[in-house]
Amino acid sequence: MKEMILCKYGEIALKGLNRSTFEAVMQKNIKHRLKELGEISYSRSQSTLYVEPGEGVDIDEVIDRLKKVYGIVKLCRAKKIEKTMEAVLSEETTDYLREELEGAKTFKVNAKRSDKHFPLKSPEICREVGHVICERFPHLSVDVHDPDVTVIVEIREQNAFIHAGTIEGAGGIPIGTSGKALLLLSGGIDSPVAGCMIAKRGATIQAVHFEAPPYTSERARQKVEKLAKIMAQYCGDIKFHCVPFTRIQEMIRDNCKEEYFTIIMRRLMMEIALKIAEREDIQCLVTGESLGQVASQTMYAMVCTDAVSTLPVFRPCIGMDKSEIVEISRKIDTFETSIEPYEDCCTVFTPKHPKTRPTLADVEKEQGRFDFSSLVETAVRDTKCEYIKAY
Amino acid sequence: MIYLDNAATTRVCEEAKNAALQGFETFGNPSSLHHLGVVAEGVIDEARGVLAGSLGVKEKEVFFTSCATESSNTVIFGAARAYGKRRKKIITTTIEHPSVAEPIRVLEEQGFEVVRVSPGEDGKITPESITRHVDKNTLLVSVMYVNNETGYILPADKIFKAVKRISPETVCHCDCVQSFMKLPFKVKELGADCISLSGHKLHAPKGVGALYIRSGVRILPLLCGGGQESGQRSGTENVSLISALAAAVKRLEPTIMQRYETVAALKKRLTDRLAGREGIHINSGDDCSPYVISIAAERIKSETMLHFLESKGIYVSSGSACSKGKKSGVLSELKVADKYLDSTIRVSLCAENTEEDIDAFVQAFIEGQESLAKIR
Numbered sequence: 001m002k003e004m005i006l007c008k009y010g011e012i013a014l015k016g017l018n019r020s021t022f023e024a025v026m027q028k029n030i031k032h033r034l035k036e037l038g039e040i041s042y043s044r045s046q047s048t049l050y051v052e053p054g055e056g057v058d059i060d061e062v063i064d065r066l067k068k069v070y071g072i073v074k075l076c077r078a079k080k081i082e083k084t085m086e087a088v089l090s091e092e093t094t095d096y097l098r099e100e101l102e103g104a105k106t107f108k109v110n111a112k113r114s115d116k117h118f119p120l121k122s123p124e125i126c127r128e129v130g131h132v133i134c135e136r137f138p139h140l141s142v143d144v145h146d147p148d149v150t151v152i153v154e155i156r157e158q159n160a161f162i163h164a165g166t167i168e169g170a171g172g173i174p175i176g177t178s179g180k181a182l183l184l185l186s187g188g189i190d191s192p193v194a195g196c197m198i199a200k201r202g203a204t205i206q207a208v209h210f211e212a213p214p215y216t217s218e219r220a221r222q223k224v225e226k227l228a229k230i231m232a233q234y235c236g237d238i239k240f241h242c243v244p245f246t247r248i249q250e251m252i253r254d255n256c257k258e259e260y261f262t263i264i265m266r267r268l269m270m271e272i273a274l275k276i277a278e279r280e281d282i283q284c285l286v287t288g289e290s291l292g293q294v295a296s297q298t299m300y301a302m303v304c305t306d307a308v309s310t311l312p313v314f315r316p317c318i319g320m321d322k323s324e325i326v327e328i329s330r331k332i333d334t335f336e337t338s339i340e341p342y343e344d345c346c347t348v349f350t351p352k353h354p355k356t357r358p359t360l361a362d363v364e365k366e367q368g369r370f371d372f373s374s375l376v377e378t379a380v381r382d383t384k385c386e387y388i389k390a391y
Numbered sequence: 392m393i394y395l396d397n398a399a400t401t402r403v404c405e406e407a408k409n410a411a412l413q414g415f416e417t418f419g420n421p422s423s424l425h426h427l428g429v430v431a432e433g434v435i436d437e438a439r440g441v442l443a444g445s446l447g448v449k450e451k452e453v454f455f456t457s458c459a460t461e462s463s464n465t466v467i468f469g470a471a472r473a474y475g476k477r478r479k480k481i482i483t484t485t486i487e488h489p490s491v492a493e494p495i496r497v498l499e500e501q502g503f504e505v506v507r508v509s510p511g512e513d514g515k516i517t518p519e520s521i522t523r524h525v526d527k528n529t530l531l532v533s534v535m536y537v538n539n540e541t542g543y544i545l546p547a548d549k550i551f552k553a554v555k556r557i558s559p560e561t562v563c564h565c566d567c568v569q570s571f572m573k574l575p576f577k578v579k580e581l582g583a584d585c586i587s588l589s590g591h592k593l594h595a596p597k598g599v600g601a602l603y604i605r606s607g608v609r610i611l612p613l614l615c616g617g618g619q620e621s622g623q624r625s626g627t628e629n630v631s632l633i634s635a636l637a638a639a640v641k642r643l644e645p646t647i648m649q650r651y652e653t654v655a656a657l658k659k660r661l662t663d664r665l666a667g668r669e670g671i672h673i674n675s676g677d678d679c680s681p682y683v684i685s686i687a688a689e690r691i692k693s694e695t696m697l698h699f700l701e702s703k704g705i706y707v708s709s710g711s712a713c714s715k716g717k718k719s720g721v722l723s724e725l726k727v728a729d730k731y732l733d734s735t736i737r738v739s740l741c742a743e744n745t746e747e748d749i750d751a752f753v754q755a756f757i758e759g760q761e762s763l764a765k766i767r
Contacts, residue, residue, distance in 0.1 A: 213698055213702065214695050214696075214697075214698030214699035214701065214702055214763070215692075215694075215695050215698070215763075215764065216698075217694060217697075217698050218698075249764070250764060253764055258767065349764065351767070352767055
């Protein structure tokens with residue numbers, strides 16, 4: 001028996017002349033994610049990518065990883081059978097679903113015949129397959145409206161397949177088809193979510209993190225690296241830039257008005273991120289901000305921070321409530337790590353009463369009290385970089 | 392490196408290392424009937440003798456466990472299972488280590504009545520504050536000897552004696568993790584029925600602890616199985632680490648007083664240099680164990696100071712290491728002023744620390760106090 005996985009893509013199928021490029025990128029991504037799991041062969045036809053694990057490959061692990069590949073809308077774990085009615089109706093074929101069928105009370109059969117040369121039409125296939133299942137599993141009855149198990153028979157170009165339903169994929173479009181994005185990754189709940197949302201739309205993600213020892217600890221950095229590692233299961237390998245930020249924070253404290261601390265800090269972070277983006281040929285910045293969540297995330301504050309940026313700043317969480325962000329972070333499994341209680345660089349220098357409606361002129365004037373340019377240069381120069389791999 | 396976090400854990404001493412290595416060579420199962428088993432059993436018997444001697448108790452009253460947490464859990468759950476049908480009240484303090492506080496909380500959820508005595512305004516616990524809750528229904532009194540966050544020495548001996556006068560049946564448990572081999576005491580004078588000890592706080596490796604249970608007191612076991620440790624703690628004995636624990640005790644026992652003096656002088660050196668400085672507050676008074684010094688630099692976050700000192704190669708802890716970043720409820724219970732709670736670090740010593748270590752710490756601490764950004 002040959003078990004394989006059918007990865008079905010949604011949106012890519014509509015990409016017209018670019019379609020094969022998208023398909024090729026996705027296949028490359030999948031290959032990379034699965035590479036150390038063993039011998040696996042790949043083929044594509046009819047809006048489906050076939051993943052065929054060789055002998056000894058852990059197929060559960062393959063499916064787990066495929067569920068996190070952007071571009072795949074649905075997955076089917078199926079048995080590949082010869083494209084004849086004898087094979088479809090054989091005992092071996094129905095045996096493949098024995099576990100599901102024995103645990104169910106009712107079932108129905110769905111047939112999809114994309115190869116119109118196949119002698120039987122879909123309803124006829126359903127009838128025949130339904131018949132042999134009823135014979136072999138006499139406890140089952142047919143329920144076409146709300147069955148416990150739906151047996152799906154697909155008659156495709158080369159082969160036929162049988163399976164018991166689809167698994168939801170991650171959706172989106174393949175990483176690497178939309179350009180490169182630089183994510184400002186703190187250690188909180190929102191930024192990993194923002195990163196994955198942009199990655200889902202095909203962007204390759206790099207991350208920049210600002211650390212301020214001794215105000216932040218080694219554990220805080222480890223936590224962020226752990227977050228990046230979890231994200232990498234979705235986003236692919238992440239190039240991670242860690243910026244030493246202590247001097248800049250201390251100089252803001254010593255020279256600027258307290259109520260402007262956060263906003264000036266955000267502007268300087270943007271400035272540094274931009275320089276890294278330029279060096280890495282990156283097309284946008286991404287943050288986890290949500291409108292009005294905290295003082296630095298008001299529209300007024302964003303006007304002031306964005307004034308620094310020559311690249312678009314994407315904020316995919318902008319219209320989401322915290323609970324919605326949390327929901328996604330649980331889904332991508334970053335939540336538990338995000339809530340670990342270590343200092344991140346924002347908390348020690350947080351003003352008691354930050355300005356919620358700063359004007360650009362005031363902020364620029366306040367920031368002008370000190371020339372940060374050489375500190376920014378030094379921070380960029382001393383930024384450490386590493387690759388974070390998912391597996 | 393200057394290591395001033397000895398209340399969290401200690402460096403393993405040579406004697407313990409060698410004993411552990413030798414223990415690995417003595418690989419027989421102490422329960423085996425053949426010669427190898429007999430040899431391994433002999434190692435454990437000898438270790439039990441060392442522990443018993445150091446506590447002034449009988450050998451059959453000492454049991455080896457994996458850590459003090461296991462010892463305390465055994466006592467608390469085991470006493471509840473043995474006597475809990477008739478007696479339902481547990482008395483403890485609000486400053487216990489989580490390894491004691493948590494099992495008691497679990498029993499509370501199961502229906503036991505728990506009285507948690509809070510220190511008075513002076514930050515001290517009096518025997519009277521405990522004994523006024525004791526009655527014939529009292530199952531257990533669990534009180535630590537030395538607090539792990541400030542070094543505060545509780546009047547444990549007076550407490551247990553007073554409890555016993557009222558209710559001789561009540562099981563008295565004492566967490567002696569921060570006092571064993573640091574303060575000179577014998578179990579008889581302390582008056583506890585059960586005592587929890589840890590290896591890695593006295594230069595033995597992690598993964599081994601001990602439990603004293605006075606004979607006649609019934610504590611049902613936490614782990615059941617092959618009946619090792621007289622059925623009190625089943626599971627094949629960790630010959631190697633048990634031997635290491637005994638070696639560490641053997642090394643420290645003759646010098647308890649001498650080391651106490653050394654450490655007390657170090658504490659005095661530290662406090663003399665810092666006391667009276669603007670913005671610095673020493674939470675550990677003269678009546679505390681000299682091994683632990685709780686100290687605050689006003690408006691500087693504990694974690695910031697900790698990492699600043701770390702950058703100078705000096706290792707201390709914020710609050711207690713077990714709470715890893717969580718705020719300490721114990722400090723406020725010990726009546727440390729609110730403004731110091733977020734700024735407290737813990738320096739904990741061992742006799743290997745030197746005057747130079749203290750001077751380096753003092754210098755770095757002051758430098759940190761002057762240069763670090765303050766909480767507004």
